[in-house]
Amino acid sequence: MRNRRGTNWKLESAPWAVGIARRKIAAQLGEWGYRPDQVALDAVTGLLVAAAVTDSGRRISVHLSDQDRQACILVLSHQAALTPGQAPDGDDVLHQITAVAGVTGCGTDTGPDGRRTWAVISL
Numbered sequence: 001m002r003n004r005r006g007t008n009w010k011l012e013s014a015p016w017a018v019g020i021a022r023r024k025i026a027a028q029l030g031e032w033g034y035r036p037d038q039v040a041l042d043a044v045t046g047l048l049v050a051a052a053v054t055d056s057g058r059r060i061s062v063h064l065s066d067q068d069r070q071a072c073i074l075v076l077s078h079q080a081a082l083t084p085g086q087a088p089d090g091d092d093v094l095h096q097i098t099a100v101a102g103v104t105g106c107g108t109d110t111g112p113d114g115r116r117t118w119a120v121i122s123l
Contacts, residue, residue: 006065055079077114
């Protein structure tokens, strides 16, 4: 990753991962000098992590990077049973993410390592 900072965390794929990810992301952004809209940040993080947890893998990973006063949050489900190239049916997480104030982009895809869902949010 050129011209940006980044970090990641491995978490157990469980409902409480949402709270852990929210705290870790908020703390890291604070260390980088940002004071984002915490309500929006919590909403986006919660949606991304909850989507990964529903894929029923044993673990998830949460990745955070920043550039130009924007943060990219990416969550990987590590569930190889998903069909590469397709998001799970009935998944409306992207519509929910785009409804959050400050979100400038989002997306999802699947590959051999599971589903990747990401969002970019203004800081």
